[in-house]
Amino acid sequence: xxxxIDKPIRFGIxxxxxxxxxxxxxIHLAPNAVLxxxxxxxxxxxxxxxxxxxxxxxxxxxxxxxxxxxxxxxGIDAVYVPLPTSLHVRWAVAAAEKxxxxxxxxxxxxxxxxxxxxxxxxxxxxxxxxxxxxWVHHPRTAKMRELLCDPDRFGQLxxxxxxxxxxxxxxxxxxxxxxxxDLDALGVLGDEGCFLSNLTIDLTVIGTNGTLRLHDFIIPxxxxxxxxxxxTKSWFNDLVTGWSSLPSEHVVTTDLPQEACMVxxxxxxxxxxxxxxxxxxxxxxxxxxxxxxxxxxxxxxxDRDYEPVEIVV
Amino acid sequence: xxxxIDKPIRFGIxxxxxxxxxxxxxIHLAPNAVLxxxxxxxxxxxxxxxxxxxxxxxxxxxxxxxxxxxxxxxGIDAVYVPLPTSLHVRWAVAAAEKxxxxxxxxxxxxxxxxxxxxxxxxxxxxxxxxxxxxWVHHPRTAKMRELLCDPDRFGQLxxxxxxxxxxxxxxxxxxxxxxxxDLDALGVLGDEGCFLSNLTIDLTVIGTNGTLRLHDFIIPxxxxxxxxxxxTKSWFNDLVTGWSSLPSEHVVTTDLPQEACMVxxxxxxxxxxxxxxxxxxxxxxxxxxxxxxxxxxxxxxxDRDYEPVEIVV
Numbered sequence: 001x002x003x004x005i006d007k008p009i010r011f012g013i014x015x016x017x018x019x020x021x022x023x024x025x026x027i028h029l030a031p032n033a034v035l036x037x038x039x040x041x042x043x044x045x046x047x048x049x050x051x052x053x054x055x056x057x058x059x060x061x062x063x064x065x066x067x068x069x070x071x072x073x074x075g076i077d078a079v080y081v082p083l084p085t086s087l088h089v090r091w092a093v094a095a096a097e098k099x100x101x102x103x104x105x106x107x108x109x110x111x112x113x114x115x116x117x118x119x120x121x122x123x124x125x126x127x128x129x130x131x132x133x134x135w136v137h138h139p140r141t142a143k144m145r146e147l148l149c150d151p152d153r154f155g156q157l158x159x160x161x162x163x164x165x166x167x168x169x170x171x172x173x174x175x176x177x178x179x180x181x182d183l184d185a186l187g188v189l190g191d192e193g194c195f196l197s198n199l200t201i202d203l204t205v206i207g208t209n210g211t212l213r214l215h216d217f218i219i220p221x222x223x224x225x226x227x228x229x230x231x232t233k234s235w236f237n238d239l240v241t242g243w244s245s246l247p248s249e250h251v252v253t254t255d256l257p258q259e260a261c262m263v264x265x266x267x268x269x270x271x272x273x274x275x276x277x278x279x280x281x282x283x284x285x286x287x288x289x290x291x292x293x294x295x296x297x298x299x300x301x302x303d304r305d306y307e308p309v310e311i312v313v
Numbered sequence: 314x315x316x317x318i319d320k321p322i323r324f325g326i327x328x329x330x331x332x333x334x335x336x337x338x339x340i341h342l343a344p345n346a347v348l349x350x351x352x353x354x355x356x357x358x359x360x361x362x363x364x365x366x367x368x369x370x371x372x373x374x375x376x377x378x379x380x381x382x383x384x385x386x387x388g389i390d391a392v393y394v395p396l397p398t399s400l401h402v403r404w405a406v407a408a409a410e411k412x413x414x415x416x417x418x419x420x421x422x423x424x425x426x427x428x429x430x431x432x433x434x435x436x437x438x439x440x441x442x443x444x445x446x447x448w449v450h451h452p453r454t455a456k457m458r459e460l461l462c463d464p465d466r467f468g469q470l471x472x473x474x475x476x477x478x479x480x481x482x483x484x485x486x487x488x489x490x491x492x493x494x495d496l497d498a499l500g501v502l503g504d505e506g507c508f509l510s511n512l513t514i515d516l517t518v519i520g521t522n523g524t525l526r527l528h529d530f531i532i533p534x535x536x537x538x539x540x541x542x543x544x545t546k547s548w549f550n551d552l553v554t555g556w557s558s559l560p561s562e563h564v565v566t567t568d569l570p571q572e573a574c575m576v577x578x579x580x581x582x583x584x585x586x587x588x589x590x591x592x593x594x595x596x597x598x599x600x601x602x603x604x605x606x607x608x609x610x611x612x613x614x615x616d617r618d619y620e621p622v623e624i625v626v
Binding site (some may be wrong): 021022025128153155158159161163165166167176195196198199200204206208209210211213215216219220221222223229231232233234235236239240241243246247257259285 | 332334335338381468471472474476477478480509510511512513517519520521522523524526528529532533534535536542544545546547548549552554555556559560565570572
């Protein structure tokens with residue numbers, strides 16, 4: 001793990017969603033970030049969250065009984081916003097207007113038009129924006145990208161197939177925010193593909209020369225190391241009774257779990273803006289907007305009885 | 314391996330297709346089968362096939378310069394027919410009419426109507442029919458079925474995803490029978506799903522409680538043992554930074570490669586008919602017909618611009 005830096009990025013969290021526990025620990029683990037405040041609509045809830053997450057929160061962290069107080073705290077550089085999607089425009093824009101850099105939980109917006117309001121506020125305020133998609137920050141993903149870009153080992157991309165399902169109980173189907181149209185109106189579309197099957201997270205990418213597979217691409221099976229397999233120029237033996245070469249396993253270790261890698265990268269960029277007056281890095285909001293355009297297109301396709309929908313970037 | 318039986322099933326082969334080499338070895342390995350004749354349109358080709366496959370063929374095997382001579386040989390119990398699909402009706406019916414039990418290479422027919430002509434001839438002649446789909450005979454498949462039927466470990470079936478692609482060269486795209494409409498008119502539909510990607514053979518079956526995966530379901534990576542994985546009631550750890558349980562690996566060993574298991578099972582059934590006067594086993598032609606109905610439906614869907622097509626069994 002890298003040594004802690006002198007002036008870590010000071011985080012506030014808006015809301016005590018379940019996933020905030022994970023990001024709280026990630027802020028704790030990232031060497032360039034520190035959690036300074038937690039805001040909730042109820043100060044008791046904020047205090048309980050802090051108490052429940054004690055191993056990952058310093059005793060100096062402040063509890064606020066509103067989101068506004070976090071945004072008004074001059075000691076906060078950046079906010080992590082895990083509120084329900086329908087509240088994102090209001091609070092993300094408010095954060096940007098208060099000069100807080102923004103790590104926004106996914107799905108980031110209900111539609112591209114909403115996202116554009118958020119991104120425009122960030123642009124106007126010189127705010128670093130990043131959505132809270134974690135797996136792309138795992139060093140495994142960089143290794144996968146390297147191999148997928150190898151014309152010899154992978155070749156030309158031919159198909160991508162991914163699955164994300166999990167099985168939920170009655171309580172989830174009645175009470176989770178993802179089944180509440182007024183909270184997370186995108187439902188399964190904004191998160192998992194399906195709620196009714198055993199937990200499965202698969203990604204298979206097939207090219208002319210290679211086949212890359214992993215079965216835990218969003219959440220790695222284990223924190224410290226993650227693997228994927230790559231078959232290259234696969235073929236059968238002479239009698240087609242077996243394969244002449246087997247897919248190779250690639251194991252990528254990491255000192256930080258992927259969500260801490262994310263916080264670390266976000267904080268690094270925020271540090272550039274805060275300490276060096278750099279412009280915010282546009283790579284991340286650009287990726288977020290592409291993701292949103294795909295979600296919008298899938299939604300439009302569903303509304304049009306699964307007709308193909310063209311995506312115009 | 315089981316001991317060779319006293320009166321093995323005596324096989325003839327119609328045609329010297331590449332895949333006949335594999336089945337020749339399978340007949341050699343199966344304890345209840347023996348190859349007695351190879352017929353080709355050219356006797357030189359039949360002789361060359363016998364010479365080239367010497368390690369798996371007894372010196373007493375006969376070479377015939379026509380398919381008819383194989384069918385007229387009273388010393389032959391059963392024929393394996395690896396001819397191009399467009400020739401199946403003619404030669405499969407001829408074999409049935411000559412009282413030869415029939416192991417027919419896949420795809421078995423161009424359409425269900427053609428297949429029904431073949432199956433009617435088998436029915437009329439008391440002929441045992443089996444298509445030459447090999448992987449279903451691997452003991453791994455039986456183990457998979459057992460787990461897929463387990464309501465606790467797998468639950469209710471929710472989705473099946475399978476892939477079979479391989480990458481071909483220019484010679485294949487110009488000369489293989491699968492690109493010749495007059496030979497194998499079903500093309501990729503009757504065999505692989507796609508010719509333009511790295512060799513990939515995946516099967517993922519997801520149920521309410523379980524996820525079963527294998528990456529070599531048609532041709533196992535290795536002959537002697539094959540594996541698959543099953544995740545059951547998979548879930549994350551408390552902070553969703555990893556999984557609380559990992560998929561388990563199941564390894565199934567086999568004395569006979571799957572194609573020899575197939576010959577063994579076919580020969581066992583033929584033996585019942587030949588030696589005990591039993592009726593042919595209807596399970597296998599029933600499965601073949603279901604497969605054909607699916608192929609017909611996919612073809613109809615393609616012809617109708619990918620509209621859904623209902624399958625009536």
